[in-house]
Amino acid sequence: MELTEDIARNFARIALGHVTRPYPYKDDHVFESDQDVRAPRMAHPVFFGSFDWHSCVHGWWTLLTLRRQYPGMAEAVPIEALADETFTDAKLAVELAYLDRPMSRGFERPYGWSWLLYLHLEAERHDDREWSVRLEPLALAFAARLCDYLRILTYPITVGTHFNTAFALILARRWALGRDEAMVTLIDAWAERAFGNRADYRGWEPGGDEFLSPVLTAALLMTETRSKRTFAPWFRALVIANGWLENECRPALVSDRTDGKIAHLDGLNLSRAWCLRIIADALDDEGTQKALMLLADEHLDATLPHVAGNYMGEHWLTSFAVLALLVPKQI
Template identity: 35%
Template sequence: MKQLLLASVCLLILSCKGNSEDPVENSGDTDSLITESILPDALKTTDKVTLNLTEANNLAELPLSCLNTEYPNKLGQTLENAEAMDEPKALHPAFYGCFDWHSSVHAHWSLVSLLKQFPDLEKNEEIREKLKTSLSSENIEGEVAYFNRKESTAYERTYGWAWLLKLSQELKSWEDPLGQELAANLQPLTDLITTRFIEFLPKLNYPVRVGEHTNTAFGLTFAYDYAEATDNQELMEVVKKSAQSFFLNDDNCPVSWEPGGYDFISPCLAEVDIMRRVLPKSAFNLWIEDFMPQLKNEDFEMEVGEVSDRTDGKLVHLDGLNFSRAWIFSGLANQYPEKFGHLRALANEHVAYSFPNVSGDGYEGGHWLGTFAIYALQESGKQPVK
């Protein structure tokens, strides 16, 4: 009976345009993060980790150091012939650094995000110059050409696609002439990726529920955020329809099976993150009761993902899992503070475990973990919906 009611509600949603009920309210860019001293030598997992200018300067060093680091590099491409082999910078003139394409994309996002939150960053001018050079219209034309190769139809689907849209969203909302210039430069690739999402999602009969890059719920979430921010109704409706088709009837997510050894995304929580966006409050309350009702318990606990070796590129994924769990807990607590406000403490615990290792990490984690830390802290700093 409950599933029939949910289905009826969702049919009503699909027949209407606009945002779902109770959207998360942004509290601004700079003011949304609490600035205070953080990370004492003996950090307890119950301490609140926040972001200040000093830490922002430290975090900015991670993308700055890898943005133009061409090697080591994981291209992840399908070769159509011998001529398809080339140097990373020739193949991806904008996004060749930071080990792989998607990490380079979200390294750019990290720098834009930090500049917006902290205009007084020590390397403000250097960052602006690097962004302007990297995201030139000529370089983006080269990226579009790569994606238009016959063999590149599925390239970076959907994780890299999602981060590209997140970067575009960040640039579009940056009230700075440089942000608007770079958003315009990026637009041809943004349009291509948007079209790829719209064409691909109706053909995906079953979601991918793993804890790594191909997780469908994660890709849908960032695509939805972009669509909402830019009022792209076509993309928004495709994402809503796909999410409801994939996840509406899911019950009793086996969260006790998590984490997997290489996870940096929680399969269960990733579904929660997209469904809180696409369902109105009444429908979401019904859905969460079937899917993961224990989240409502004030004594709900989830142990952090423990990393045994941070020099191993796969094992260090678990630091990323802690950050992504944290931003999902924070988002849920901010949207529905009366039911999920207690999850903020759990988000803090997850961030506090992994954050001390970000700046001092090796390249295996350093080329991408800073982004996850920044996003987790950004979400935790938003004000709850009243």
């Protein structure tokens, strides 16, 4: 399975339809006084759509990634025009100023932070536009916050939702490579302390509202911080030797796609596929590699037909579908 132009065009139309859709909107905002009462667009003139701030950020990542993959598609033109109109110095200055609020310390931590870094990384690949230059101050602010956060985060957060530490570090580390080696070193050391001695995974997965696999996101992080020589035996001891991968890692059933939390399980299928495809490439056994790729395809088959259809999933699922479909091409 791969990202074809037809799929890319469909996903682009979906994302164009929600990154500027102001309502419904779930605001991650701590009110300090009556003066804080405002429409979301006043505080977030760039990322006010897509139901919530973080989904709008990775909706934009989706649009820019699709524009780069298929620059000749008809949807590339409205993507460019909308990005030029949206990523302005004035609007991004308002987003940056929001972080100065005393109660904004935990705003979108760490999920939204890492997606903003990933968006900036993607914007840099569009050298015919000034998008990355304009996004850079916001990216640097979140990178600094993430480094400070890691220095006080004693334990990894291993849930399958937005607070998952490993997922955030995967995206952040990719942003930092070749740019901030101190940040890469900090992430690598933190990941090794948190996950390096883990084995025999027996987590009760999936949870009813998860869109990330706690164990597979940790494993994906370790593919990027370890060599193949040390990763492969670690992964075997984690989920293969005990039968978890074979017996437990099956596509999640989504009973109600109109329920925003239950709809998260479609994201779990897509993010598992993304993890499994990359992990397969990091292994040294051809039979296991093939098994992981087949398992990834099972997860994709379970959810790709349902990316569109209900706004509870539609406003964010395309991002995870793009992540999965661009592997092993990498992004």
